[in-house]
Amino acid sequence: MKANVLKALNEQWNAEYYSAYLYMAMSAYAEQAGFKGAANWLFEQAREEAAHAEHIYEHILERGGTPAFSDIKSPPVKYKNLKDVFAKVAEHEKRVTGMIDAIANLAQDERDHATYNFIMWFVDEQIEEVADAEDLLGKVTLIGDNPGALLSLDATLAQRKFKNPFHKD
Ligand code: MG
Numbered sequence: 001m002k003a004n005v006l007k008a009l010n011e012q013w014n015a016e017y018y019s020a021y022l023y024m025a026m027s028a029y030a031e032q033a034g035f036k037g038a039a040n041w042l043f044e045q046a047r048e049e050a051a052h053a054e055h056i057y058e059h060i061l062e063r064g065g066t067p068a069f070s071d072i073k074s075p076p077v078k079y080k081n082l083k084d085v086f087a088k089v090a091e092h093e094k095r096v097t098g099m100i101d102a103i104a105n106l107a108q109d110e111r112d113h114a115t116y117n118f119i120m121w122f123v124d125e126q127i128e129e130v131a132d133a134e135d136l137l138g139k140v141t142l143i144g145d146n147p148g149a150l151l152s153l154d155a156t157l158a159q160r161k162f163k164n165p166f167h168k169d
Helices: 001-030 036-062 082-109 113-143 147-157
Strands: none
Touching: 001 036, 001 082, 036 082, 036 113, 036 147, 082 113, 113 147
């Protein structure tokens, strides 16, 4: 693997752990604000991000690259309300889409077909991530201050359970 591709992949698996950290922080906020369902959704989202990190890490090793262990930035821990949380989830996922697209561009420029093919899974995944986040943001915006509707949404979010697509168990 070329050094610039390796560097980008190393930055990305760190960024995926940052995403996990960010969603854990949001989950803690939701838990303490009394939204156990949203806390669950965000916690499962964090687990998904950690799985993304592991998947990139494994790709680096498979390609004979050396994984870099950089510091994981601490995430913001204060949020105004659930709408603020989901607005920031949507914003964050759009930023991640930009990072994934940049890796796809780089892999193309470097004629690194293996990395290009690998990162395409993430390109597809980001479509879903952004759509889900915007859907939830739309719902909490619509709900506004209606406690009944908010609790009903919270009950729906309690159902989410992450299944690691990279593991066969
Ligand atoms: Mg991710």
